[in-house]
Amino acid sequence: MAFLEIDHVTKYFPSPSGSGQVCIFKDATIKIEKGEFVTTIGHSGCGKSTLLNIIAGLETMTEGGIILNGKEVTGPGLDRMVVFQNFSLMPWMTVFENIRLAVRAAYPDWDREKIAAHVHKYISLVGLKGAEDKRPTALSGGMKQRVGLARAFSIEPKVLLLDEPFAQIDALTRGVIQEELVQMWNATRNTVFMVTHDVDEAILLSDRIMLMTNGPSARIAEIVDVTIPRPRSRDTIIEHPHYYKIRNHIIHFLVRHASHGETDAGSGAEQAGGAAPLVVKF
Amino acid sequence: MATKKDALLISGTLLTLFLVAWHLFTLRQDFDPKGFTEDQLMTMEFNGDIVRTSDGGYVWNPEKEKVKGVPGPLSVLEKARTELEEAFVIKGTNDHGIAYLVLYTVTRFGAGFLAASVVAIMLGVLLGLNKVLFQAVNPYIQILKPISPLAWMPLLLYTVKDPKWTAVLVVFMAALWPTLATTAFGVNSLRKDYLHVAAILQLSWFKRLFKVILPGAAPTIVNGLRISFGSALVAVVPAEMLLGELGVGYLSWIEWNNLDIAGVIFAILVVGVVGVVLDSGFNKLAGLVTYQE
Incomplete structure (x- = not known):
């Protein structure tokens, strides 16, 4: 049994007109192994963030189920920590207090010193030493998300859920933080489920990339295996012969096929709704 | 810093202007018995409008003055002084x-x-x-x-x-x-x-x-x-x-x-x-x- 199983998850929203329901996505199914880094890419409105929130337990699914480590997910919990697109730091708390809130919740029987030491360890891991007593307002977007990452890693969750974590960070800083994330992930080998718009980011970080068709009634059309060996880094990965093949494939899918739900590779046979996604290997 | 000083200066000036204006508008001339007959003066004294002083002249009755018109800043100050002196007295x-x-x-x-x-x-x-x-x-x-x-x-x-x-x-x-x-x-x-x-x-x-x-x-x-x-x-x-x-x-x-x-x-x-x-x-x-x- 896989570590994290997303099994035929379907989500309906009440339609804006008030009558009936709109299907956001249908039959999302994927098995994620322990320590795997899986990314979802799709156009806005395909429901990928909703899927992430469902895994986090923050939203309910209409049909289907999610099984983590043999247990069904029924609500939010400390075993699945989210790194939010808009950081979601408490603005009335300092950097230290924000992370301490999480550490205290995760390790209720630790004493003060142990908690403080743990918080400081993660603050220095993301290079925020000296900013412990600053409030989020005083930090740049990049620094805020470093706090978000430190908070998420500090409680050592079974699954890390990254919801477009670098979308609000300027392009230059984004690259730096992506590398930091790679290093932190290398050290912990958490299971990660990420949602992003950024194809390069997905290739750099992921083991597998799920491509979703456009909503409504979106589905997982393809799963791309990224076989580029690790460790990867931004300046060497682009020299790998598969890099541009994968990149072009994903972009072709997003530009040409996402709206039709057809797949690029393979025989081009029409897929019936609910059919298993095509696995593409490079 | 300079603006704060300016604001303070303007505040002070406004207050002074207000107090001076208040004082001038509520100022009443001393009682002048010229132009009143002896009978009129007696009636006024009888009504309590004026009182006779020890040297034989007349002044406005200070008790009645309190409720005549609006008191000036000086009488308010005087009132404040007596009230604050007796701030802790229960009479x-x-x-x-x-x-x-x-x-x-x-x-x-x-x-x-x-x-x-x-x-x-x-x-x-x-x-x-x-x-x-x-x-x-x-x-x-x-x-x-x-x-x-x-x-x-x-x-x-x-x-x-x-x-x-x-x-x-x-x-x-x-x-x-x-x-x-x-x-x-x-x-x-x-x-x-x-x-x-x-x-x-x-x-x-x-x-x-x-x-x-x-x-x-x-x-x-x-x-x-x-x-x-x-x-x-x-x-x-x-x-x-x-x-x-x-x-x-x-x-x-x-x-x-x-x-x-x-x-x-x-x-x-x-x-x-x-x-x-x-x-x-x-x-x-x-x-x-x-x-x-």
Whole structure:
């Protein structure tokens, strides 16, 4: 049994007109192994963030189920920590207090010193030493998300859920933080489920990339295996012969096929709704 | 720094101009007996308009002067001096020194405002967290909110049968609604992200309230408290007047009953000073719990 199983998850929203329901996505199914880094890419409105929130337990699914480590997910919990697109730091708390809130919740029987030491360890891991007593307002977007990452890693969750974590960070800083994330992930080998718009980011970080068709009634059309060996880094990965093949494939899918739900590779046979996604290997 | 100095200078000038103008407009000439017949002078003395001095001349009767026209700044100053000299003297049941009156008013105000704030914040959080309950209760809040707290007074007096507690309850009614409405709004519009983080971290109900919901809604709650504070301060003065409860508001009414207009003006000034002191204290406290987003 896989570590994290997303099994035929379907989500309906009440339609804006008030009558009936709109299907956001249908039959999302994927098995994620322990320590795997899986990314979802799709156009806005395909429901990928909703899927992430469902895994986090923050939203309910209409049909289907999610099984983590043999247990069904029924609500939010400390075993699945989210790194939010808009950081979601408490603005009335300092950097230290924000992370301490999480550490205290995760390790209720630790004493003060142990908690403080743990918080400081993660603050220095993301290079925020000296900013412990600053409030989020005083930090740049990049620094805020470093706090978000430190908070998420500090409680050592079974699954890390990254919801477009670098979308609000300027392009230059984004690259730096992506590398930091790679290093932190290398050290912990958490299971990660990420949602992003950024194809390069997905290739750099992921083991597998799920491509979703456009909503409504979106589905997982393809799963791309990224076989580029690790460790990867931004300046060497682009020299790998598969890099541009994968990149072009994903972009072709997003530009040409996402709206039709057809797949690029393979025989081009029409897929019936609910059919298993095509696995593409490079 | 320079602008602050300029502002201070302008403030000072304005005050001086105002005082000089006030003094000049309320200035009355000394009594001049020229042009009055002996009979007229006797009638005026008989009526108490003028009094005879030891050297045989006439001056305006100082007792009657107090209620004639508006007293000038000097007579108000004189009144203030005597009142402050006797600040801690209790002369009779209804004649307590100004320090006691301030104390009574501040205690009354503080008790009503604090009780109202606690009740309003608790109810507000409850309503803010439960949309259905909020929608159910909101119409009643909207009806009760605009009612002047003084309108409750007869009913409160009839119910509690004690003017002392009625005055506190009037302040309570004045301070309740703005805080209640804004707290419910602040909690309700708290960013969902904060609650999401709290949910993932599995914070207890207690921690969720004190670590996330209350601090998150604090800026909005403080705004509500500020409106409540003002309306309670406005309500406490007429409540004292109508109920005859000793305090700075009642002082103004007593002085009016004494026909001592300088005393009325002094009482008004005391109300202003008490308000400013309470307000600055409130702002200091408010600064501790607000944050920037």
